Amino acid sequence: xxxxxxxxxxxxxxxxxxxxxxxxxxxxxxxxxxxxxxxxxxxxxxxxxxxxxxxxxxxxxxxxxxxxxxxxxxxxxxxxxxxxxxxxxxxxxxxxxxxxxxxxxxxxxxxxxxxxxxxxxxxxxxxxxxxxxxxxxxxxxxxxxxxxxxxxxxxxxxxxxxxxxxxxxxxxxxxxxxxxxxxxxxxxxxxxxxxxxxxxxxxxxxxxxxxxxxxxxxxxxxxxxxxxxxxxxxxxxxxxxxxxxxxxxxxxxx
Amino acid sequence: xxxxxxxxxxxxxxxxxxxxxxxxxxxxxxxxxxxxxxxxxxxxxxxxxxxxxxxxxxxxxxxxxxxxxxxxxxxxxxxxxxxxxxxxxxxxxxxxxxxxxxxxxxxxxxxxxxxxxxxxxxxxxxxxxxxxxxxxxxxxxxxxxxxxxxxxxxxxxxxxxxxxxxxxxxxxxxxxxxxxxxxxxxxxxxxxxxxxxxxxxxxxxxxxxxxxxxxxxxxxxxxxxxxxxxxxxxxxxxxxxxxxxxxxxxxxxxxxxxxxxxxxxxxxxxxxxxxxxxxxxxxxxxxxxxxxxxxxxxxxxxxxxxxxxxxxxxxxxxxxxxxxxxxxxxxxxxxxxxxxxxxxxxxxxxxxxxxxxxxxxxxxxxxxxxxxxxxxxxxxxxxxxxxxx
Ligand SMILES: Cc1ncc(COP(=O)(O)O)c(C=O)c1O
Numbered sequence: 001x002x003x004x005x006x007x008x009x010x011x012x013x014x015x016x017x018x019x020x021x022x023x024x025x026x027x028x029x030x031x032x033x034x035x036x037x038x039x040x041x042x043x044x045x046x047x048x049x050x051x052x053x054x055x056x057x058x059x060x061x062x063x064x065x066x067x068x069x070x071x072x073x074x075x076x077x078x079x080x081x082x083x084x085x086x087x088x089x090x091x092x093x094x095x096x097x098x099x100x101x102x103x104x105x106x107x108x109x110x111x112x113x114x115x116x117x118x119x120x121x122x123x124x125x126x127x128x129x130x131x132x133x134x135x136x137x138x139x140x141x142x143x144x145x146x147x148x149x150x151x152x153x154x155x156x157x158x159x160x161x162x163x164x165x166x167x168x169x170x171x172x173x174x175x176x177x178x179x180x181x182x183x184x185x186x187x188x189x190x191x192x193x194x195x196x197x198x199x200x201x202x203x204x205x206x207x208x209x210x211x212x213x214x215x216x217x218x219x220x221x222x223x224x225x226x227x228x229x230x231x232x233x234x235x236x237x238x239x240x241x242x243x244x245x246x247x248x249x250x251x252x253x254x
Numbered sequence: 255x256x257x258x259x260x261x262x263x264x265x266x267x268x269x270x271x272x273x274x275x276x277x278x279x280x281x282x283x284x285x286x287x288x289x290x291x292x293x294x295x296x297x298x299x300x301x302x303x304x305x306x307x308x309x310x311x312x313x314x315x316x317x318x319x320x321x322x323x324x325x326x327x328x329x330x331x332x333x334x335x336x337x338x339x340x341x342x343x344x345x346x347x348x349x350x351x352x353x354x355x356x357x358x359x360x361x362x363x364x365x366x367x368x369x370x371x372x373x374x375x376x377x378x379x380x381x382x383x384x385x386x387x388x389x390x391x392x393x394x395x396x397x398x399x400x401x402x403x404x405x406x407x408x409x410x411x412x413x414x415x416x417x418x419x420x421x422x423x424x425x426x427x428x429x430x431x432x433x434x435x436x437x438x439x440x441x442x443x444x445x446x447x448x449x450x451x452x453x454x455x456x457x458x459x460x461x462x463x464x465x466x467x468x469x470x471x472x473x474x475x476x477x478x479x480x481x482x483x484x485x486x487x488x489x490x491x492x493x494x495x496x497x498x499x500x501x502x503x504x505x506x507x508x509x510x511x512x513x514x515x516x517x518x519x520x521x522x523x524x525x526x527x528x529x530x531x532x533x534x535x536x537x538x539x540x541x542x543x544x545x546x547x548x549x550x551x552x553x554x555x556x557x558x559x560x561x562x563x564x565x566x567x568x569x570x571x572x573x574x575x576x577x578x579x580x581x582x583x584x585x586x587x588x589x590x591x592x593x594x595x596x597x598x599x600x601x602x603x604x605x606x607x608x609x610x611x612x613x614x615x616x617x618x619x620x621x622x623x624x625x626x627x628x629x630x631x632x633x634x635x636x637x638x639x640x641x642x643x
Pocket of ligand 1: 336337362363364365366440441442481482483484485486487488553554555599601602627628629
């Protein structure tokens with residue numbers, strides 16, 4: 001099966017129109033677009049995404065506008081969209097209503113960073129009801145038993161956090177990450193995608209060579225948005241970045 | 255130990271923290287009833303922190319107000335000047351048993367940061383304190399004290415730059431460092447098992463108070479009043495009394511500039527259910543589920559959430575929750591300073607202010623115990639802005 005590139009940006013960073021423009025640019029080389037819902041207290045995120053959340057919220061971003069962006073994007077593209085969020089905005093809206101709106105707008109999957117599998121019974125049955133894929137994260141210290149549980153609860157893919165830390169660009173890939181990938185790959189029936197810290201072609205290539213079914217990239221794009229703001233230049237640079245990463249994936253697949 | 259209090263609590267954290275929380279749960283279960291551990295804990299509580307603390311009859315204040323007898327549980331007399339040390343000693347001992355060599359902690363008023371810095375020095379552990387940049391500014395004295403004890407104080411510039419952001423930053427640290435680092439949470443908040451652990455270590459307050467009031471008065475009090483930030487000093491004194499229906503328990507939240515303004519920190523009175531910092535509880539949040547900025551004259555109550563056990567106690571009607579404004583707290587601060595020669599923390603002044611309100615309406619043979627959770631030296635900078643001599 002083809003190896004995938006998942007490209008993450010924060011919805012509404014710096015405004016909804018820009019996000020739509022950026023999604024179109026990224027989708028030229030990405031297999032899945034991951035949209036983050038900005039949150040006031042993003043404890044699993046490093047500085048880059050924290051700042052993106054603040055930019056979006058300061059410009060009046062709302063959960064309902066995330067659905068508007070997806071709906072608008074669907075007029076142009078079939079690229080699957082996965083939404084990544086902390087639990088509170090979902091909980092606050094009501095899980096069922098959230099899933100219904102996500103589905104109706106054209107969203108395909110959901111990642112809730114701080115919802116552990118133990119507490120996901122209702123979540124899983126409602127996601128199933130509304131046809132939303134569920135993606136859970138696993139970390140290098142996750143036990144084999146839990147990885148199996150996470151795999152069972154996931155559809156679409158299992159998301160491996162490649163390091164001990166928050167999101168953000170890192171220079172190198174650790175051997176820990178590669179070992180963890182190999183170990184997890186053996187346990188999962190779902191495709192296994194790796195994320196956190198990936199920003200360059202070589203990173204993507206190395207994970208794919210070592211068995212990853214896809215890579216997730218976020219902060220590398222968000223840094224571009226941080227630097228160039230709402231501009232054509234940003235869209236162009238995002239597209240180039242996605243192309244570079246996709247090349248790494250193709251090279252790693254050989 | 256309970257993963258949930260009714261529906262509240264839980265373990266809403268990123269996957270990478272689950273193993274650390276399981277490790278903590280296992281260790282705590284192993285040591286909590288271990289005679290040697292308890293002996294060591296008691297030793298440090300007595301000889302280092304200064305337990306037991308007195309239960310003091312505030313006779314002048316009682317006479318002045320005219321009504322119920324007001325007793326003060328003097329947690330302000332502990333080393334560091336607040337109840338926070340009860341929990342910090344307990345958790346630091348646990349951290350040592352777990353083989354951890356580094357402590358991290360969050361702090362608002364600086365009291366928990368200070369008590370963590372103290373135990374870090376005592377048990378020779380590297381200590382880093384996360385503190386919102388705004389709190390670093392308004393609690394300079396405590397920042398300096400923490401540094402005297404060899405702790406590193408890390409000003410948090412993200413978000414609202416107060417306690418909630420310090421917790422976020424401490425969690426971000428822990429995600430990277432859990433192998434050698436113990437996260438010493440300062441209140442009955444956070445993911446399971448923290449709310450249970452902190453409650454257990456703070457329960458010594460209520461245990462002593464019950465014995466003391468029975469010794470002095472030969473009966474239980476009619477009423478116990480404590481302030482609620484995250485909720486540790488209040489749970490600490492309530493816990494021993496919660497099975498006595500005849501004892502009324504009152505938790506006092508920070509009503510800031512008024513409960514009908516945006517500027518308060520009354521999560522139980524004005525918040526709604528939500529999920530943050532690993533727990534399902536009450537939080538002050540906007541219509542989109544974004545956590546709202548809070549305000550209180552006291553940094554220690556300036557938190558948008560509250561421990562999950564309080565959420566449960568509120569729903570059960572087991573504890574009454576009320577609000578006290580900045581102004582009322584300040585007046586109580588001045589009153590106690592003047593009538594008894596005791597300077598209370600601004601946090602504790604909230605409890606005191608409410609006790610003064612209800613004492614008037616009660617009979618002179620009735621008893622109120624106020625948990626005087628801390629002393630007010632740390633707040634003098636703040637108070638000087640309001641009151642000039
Ligand atoms: C003296 C004092 N009382 C009360 C509090 C509030 O915390 P809690 O509600 O956990 O007791 C603090 C917190 O910093 C404090 O310093």
